Amino acid sequence: MSYDHAARLAQHEMKEAVCRSFHFSRPNSSAYWFNLMWIPGKLILTGDGCDMTLTHHHACSSFDAAIKWASCSEMDYLLRAAKQQQKYDVHATLQEIIRWANAPVIEDLNGGWDEHYVPITEDGKKRYRTVRTPRRDGLRHLCQDYRRAIAAGTQDEFLEDPKAVDPRCIVRLKPNRDRPIMWEVDHDPHRLWDFDPCWDRWLSLWKDTVGADWHPGSNYNTPVMVAAHEGRWRIKDALERLLDEPGPTVLRCMCDLDVECVYRWSWAQEYQIEAIRFACGKILAAGLVNMEVVVP
Structure with a gap:
């Protein structure tokens, strides 16, 4: 069975996606740097030794709700939201x-x-x-x-x-x-x-x-x-x-x-969740989140 993938994509149009991205690193050092990016429904962590995606289409429906949700949730809950498995x-x-x-x-x-x-x-x-x-x-x-x-x-x-x-x-x-x-x-x-x-x-x-x-x-x-x-x-x-x-x-x-x-949970899994919560804490401290937003 063959699929005409080109035909399925022919009507797609390009527009800039809604997202927020933040970079974290030590001064004058590239060790352990990482980026935290929000797109509707997801928080994505990438960087030096980091590659994890938290998926929650309700809690991450808005940037403000996503940061509040990730900053106050338990580690076990977040790791399962990232579809991680214990070792x-x-x-x-x-x-x-x-x-x-x-x-x-x-x-x-x-x-x-x-x-x-x-x-x-x-x-x-x-x-x-x-x-x-x-x-x-x-x-x-x-x-x-x-x-x-x-x-x-x-x-x-x-x-x-x-x-x-x-x-x-x-x-x-x-x-x-x-x-x-x-x-x-x-x-x-x-x-x-x-x-x-x-x-x-x-x-x-x-x-x-x-x-x-x-x-x-x-x-x-x-x-x-x-x-x-x-x-x-x-x-x-x-x-x-x-x-x-x-x-x-x-x-x-x-x-x-x-x-x-x-x-x-492995050391790497726990470290990545700590990085996400650390980034969310910094974003909250910078006053970039509307605290009146209710997490769905």
């Missing part, structure tokens, strides 16, 4: 995975939190605010109480031994002759060691990375490494390499939606 952030995704894995361990060591809602009044309206109160049920609190008992000479009356409940202690289990180990089938480190449940998330990461090919007869990269600082760093390095590779991830925590990929 996959490997580092932030890795931090979310580490935070997810550390949460039960930190709770066992430092204690958990109780949450309750407290009624408050703001602007004449009744609202509820979440208040988090720390609990004294962690290993740290138990050790503090035990030291106080020793100082008072009442340690014999203490009900719990801090060493016995320390989640960092991992005990090797005795072999079970009635149940032979079939590592190829279940790959379960709990059959060989007694782990506190707080390590289950780190063990899941271990299985997906350095422990994927581990055999119970090997003393290298054993599951016990999750309880050591150096071992967790090695798992973290392996996770970073895995997340940086193209293609779908094979982490159980992401397949089960316990952790999701983190997407963020």
